[in-house]
Amino acid sequence: MEQLAWWQKTIVYEAYPKSFLDTEGAGTGTLQGIIQKLDYLASLGVGAIWLTPVYCSPMKDNGYDIANYYDIDPRFGTMDDMDQLIAEAEKRNIRIVMDLVMNHTSDENPWFIESSSSKESEKSNWYIWQDAKEDGSEPTNWRGVFGGSTWTWCESRRQYYYHTFAEFQPDLNWECEEMRRELYRMARFWLDKGLGGFRIDAVVYIKKRPFEDAVPDTPDSMADITLLGSNIPGILDFLNEFKHEVMDGYDAFTVAEANGVKPEELPDWVGDTGVFDMLFEFNHMDVAMGKNGAWYKPARWKLPDLTSALTASQTATAQNGWYPIYFENHDQARAVSQFFPRAVNTTAASKMFGCVLMTLRGTPFLYQGEELGYLNVAWSSIDCYDDVSSYNQYDLALQAGKTEEQALACVHLHSRDNARTPMQWDASENAGFTTGTPWLPIHDDYQTCNVEVQSTNPNSVLEWYRSLAQLREDLPVLIEGDYEELLPGDEHIYAFSRTNGSEKAVILANFAERFVPYDTTLAEGLTVALSTHGNHTPGSLQPFEAVIWRN
Numbered sequence: 001m002e003q004l005a006w007w008q009k010t011i012v013y014e015a016y017p018k019s020f021l022d023t024e025g026a027g028t029g030t031l032q033g034i035i036q037k038l039d040y041l042a043s044l045g046v047g048a049i050w051l052t053p054v055y056c057s058p059m060k061d062n063g064y065d066i067a068n069y070y071d072i073d074p075r076f077g078t079m080d081d082m083d084q085l086i087a088e089a090e091k092r093n094i095r096i097v098m099d100l101v102m103n104h105t106s107d108e109n110p111w112f113i114e115s116s117s118s119k120e121s122e123k124s125n126w127y128i129w130q131d132a133k134e135d136g137s138e139p140t141n142w143r144g145v146f147g148g149s150t151w152t153w154c155e156s157r158r159q160y161y162y163h164t165f166a167e168f169q170p171d172l173n174w175e176c177e178e179m180r181r182e183l184y185r186m187a188r189f190w191l192d193k194g195l196g197g198f199r200i201d202a203v204v205y206i207k208k209r210p211f212e213d214a215v216p217d218t219p220d221s222m223a224d225i226t227l228l229g230s231n232i233p234g235i236l237d238f239l240n241e242f243k244h245e246v247m248d249g250y251d252a253f254t255v256a257e258a259n260g261v262k263p264e265e266l267p268d269w270v271g272d273t274g275v276f277d278m279l280f281e282f283n284h285m286d287v288a289m290g291k292n293g294a295w296y297k298p299a300r301w302k303l304p305d306l307t308s309a310l311t312a313s314q315t316a317t318a319q320n321g322w323y324p325i326y327f328e329n330h331d332q333a334r335a336v337s338q339f340f341p342r343a344v345n346t347t348a349a350s351k352m353f354g355c356v357l358m359t360l361r362g363t364p365f366l367y368q369g370e371e372l373g374y375l376n377v378a379w380s381s382i383d384c385y386d387d388v389s390s391y392n393q394y395d396l397a398l399q400a401g402k403t404e405e406q407a408l409a410c411v412h413l414h415s416r417d418n419a420r421t422p423m424q425w426d427a428s429e430n431a432g433f434t435t436g437t438p439w440l441p442i443h444d445d446y447q448t449c450n451v452e453v454q455s456t457n458p459n460s461v462l463e464w465y466r467s468l469a470q471l472r473e474d475l476p477v478l479i480e481g482d483y484e485e486l487l488p489g490d491e492h493i494y495a496f497s498r499t500n501g502s503e504k505a506v507i508l509a510n511f512a513e514r515f516v517p518y519d520t521t522l523a524e525g526l527t528v529a530l531s532t533h534g535n536h537t538p539g540s541l542q543p544f545e546a547v548i549w550r551n
């Protein structure tokens with residue numbers, strides 16, 4: 001087997017800095033907060049920390065609206081804090097990974113302010129401007145990912161500008177070479193600080209399709225841009241240029257958010273022949289979430305929907321590239337609540353997901369709170385939520401004929417804010433997250449679900465994750481081994497093996513909250529390495545039990 005790179009052998013932890021740890025009493029997390037918890041993260045076996053954006057931003061989409069790429073937002077700290085974080089992390093063998101948002105900026109970015117000032121401005125062409133239709137309306141009938149038209153009128157230019165996401169997130173014009181060069185310069189500025197890589201945001205949208213009306217497909221009679229506007233031919237020219245002008249020569253990885261890339265296109269996108277090292281796919285998450293993020297439509301799923309999606313990705317990345325495994329991130333609700341809204345033993349379900357996360361072939365991406373078995377919140381009104389996309393999906397649900405109560409139930413199930421509540425460090429006021437008022441309410445369960453309490457309980461979700469991380473160190477087959485699904489189509493058990501020469505591991509995860517028998521020949525000649533329930537009885541899996549065997 002070819003020598004694996006450092007990022008293929010490690011675990012990546014996604015931190016949502018705004019909700020991680022506040023050292024200033026302002027109610028929002030800081031970079032110093034992350035520095036304080038580096039030993040904690042090292043104890044989880046983490047080798048890289050992906051920070052969602054910490055650049056200067058008005059924070060209308062929590063940093064995914066960048067006003068200045070070259071500085072840290074004062075709410076998070078200073079450039080010195082960032083340099084200190086990179087250095088302190090490195091002492092613990094942890095690399096820092098930043099989020100690179102190159103599809104759009106904030107409308108408060110001076111680039112946009114200049115571009116919007118007049119058609120003659122120096123940066124006139126850095127964003128996407130179009131004249132109105134003859135009747136003065138928007139150039140196309142496209143609906144943005146966060147709702148409403150993808151076009152907003154600008155009086156100073158008497159033109160519309162284009163935005164894939166919210167109106168305050170104008171899209172950059174990648175056809176403009178001068179703009180691209182500036183983005184590349186900016187990315188190298190950060191790599192030169194010693195970053196371990198970039199998570200590349202919304203990159204499938206950088207190339208635009210011809211600006212023409214499309215067939216309406218949402219309750220507001222517009223055409224949703226989520227699929228329509230992604231992965232447009234010609235995009236790879238830009239991405240190849242990015243790869244060579246930015247990434248070549250650095251020991252840093254790229255993981256791109258890439259919905260809409262088809263399996264047969266993967267060789268162009270990942271691996272030796274592709275533009276990135278890894279791609280985040282959405283297929284396995286869409287099983288519970290609904291296609292293309294349209295989560296106001298109820299999604300009914302069966303285990304084979306999930307396992308066949310996972311196996312398809314495992315098979316595709318066995319040929320090309322490497323797989324970033326995830327069940328949670330800052331855009332997803334908590335996995336257990338989303339997949340099993342009626343689960344009783346949520347601790348067992350969290351451990352079962354953890355087992356799959358840490359034993360599939362690829363690099364596990366663990367999202368903050370997942371290691372504690374966080375669950376969704378259920379606030380009493382849409383006004384309690386902060387997230388732009390939750391407002392949008394709530395409105396869509398109402399337009400689709402749901403009652404307010406039903407629309408709110410969709411928000412409870414899928415809102416991104418479920419993943420954004422503050423970290424729970426201990427049982428003190430505000431869970432030890434802040435001495436001020438937290439920007440988003442702390443989950444009600446913080447007195448029992450927190451790092452301090454779980455660290456002293458050998459049966460906690462947190463200790464389970466630590467055992468899994470240790471097992472990955474002890475059992476190289478979990479990192480290097482090939483994947484094979486053992487019971488395709490099974491409605492309750494997800495079973496797979498990992499093999500590398502004579503080394504073998506078998507994983508069985510019971511996705512049902514009831515006892516399920518299994519054929520013991522699946523693990524013949526192997527011994528139990530870890531089991532979620534501690535006392536595995538051969539031949540039967542307890543509700544949500546997961547077991548790892550090894551030879």
Ligand code: GLC
Nearest residue numbers: 061064101165201202330331
């Ligand atoms: C990505 C981010 C998401 C953000 C959006 C717009 O999907 O993960 O949080 O809102 O891009 O930048």
